Amino acid sequence: MRIRALLAAATVAVATLALAPAPASAHTVSVINxxxxxxxxGPGTSYPSIGTVTGGQRVAIACTVRGQSVTGPYGATDVWDYLHLEGYVSDAFLYTGTSGAVGPPCGGSQLHWDAASMNLGVEQPGTRRLYHELKATPGWNPRGGDRHFAGIYVNKPGEHGEGRALDYWMDADNATERQIGWSIANHLRANAGAYGVQTIIWNDKVWVSSNPNAGWQEYDEVGNCGSTSKTCKHNDHVHISQNWAGAVLKTSHWM
Incomplete structure (x- = not known):
């Protein structure tokens, strides 16, 4: 049974809530199969749907609110969970191991994700789609096939572990590949909003969407990576991370 059918029968109204998720560690759970x-x-059926999650999918709960009561396979609850996908779902359809809320209450002014608690271990669809687009763009895949795919590395911490960072092999010591690497990097920088790009690192330079007008800055490979190796300098791959909207295909390029 889909949630729309269940929610249509709900009778408890939800007051208008001016909520923003509070800083919180994220709890990773599964959608009930x-x-x-x-x-x-928002936390009720009167709020627009911005997508769906499906049975078995792993999701991260940032915080919880009380809203419209919904009946699921294990009973009714008025708990709604704010997920890493930047929307709310009824707790009735998440397997959390408890009948109560597992996340802290929402109510602050900003959303802060705790990367250590958000290692979802799955590739996000926008990040995989971004790789396929790079691979298919004429001139950006000189090695052919998947030989430029370094990885998304969901077994690592941080953005990689959240499945929203991609490494794309390019050799800065090769003049052709260095030029291609910069072509990719500058294209994604120029279209960062549309793609949902958050960070680009290439050829010992970094650009971040939080300070876009700063342009390309020197990359601190020792402070960030621990050595001055070619890999730490990002001279053998382009690193691209996405914000959550881009990672889940909610930015303009993907819609």
């Missing part, structure tokens, strides 16, 4: 659940802009 056999269900496709609407991801909404």
């Amino acid at each position: 056999g269900y496709t659940v609407n991801l909404r802009t």
Whole structure:
């Protein structure tokens, strides 16, 4: 049974809430098998759906609120969970191991994800889609096939572990590949909003969307990576990370 059918029968109204998720560690749980659940802009069926999550999918709960009561396979609850996908789902359709809320209450002014608690261990669809687009762009795949795919590395911490960072092999010591690497990097920088790009590191330079006008800055490979190796300098691969909207295909390029 899909959540729309269940939610249509709900009778408890939700007051208008001016909520923003509070700083929180994220709890990783699963959607209950056999269900496709609407991801909404607020904790009730009156809020628009912005997508769905499906049975068995791993999701991260940043915080929780009380909202419309919904009946799921294990009973009714008015707990709604704010997920890493930047929307709310009814806790009735998440397997959390408890009947109560597992996340801290929402209510602060900013959302802060704890990367150590958010190692979802799965590739995000926008990040995989970004790789396929780079691979298919004429001139950006001189080695052919998947030989430029260094990895998304979901077994690592941080953005890679969250499945939203891609490494794309390019050799800065090769004049042709160095030029291609810069072509990729500058294209993604120029279209960062559309792709949901957060950070680009290439050829010992870094660009971050949080300070876009600073342009390309020197990359601190020792402070960030621990050595001055070619890999730490990002002279053998382009590193691209996405914000969550880009990683889940919610930015303009993907819609």
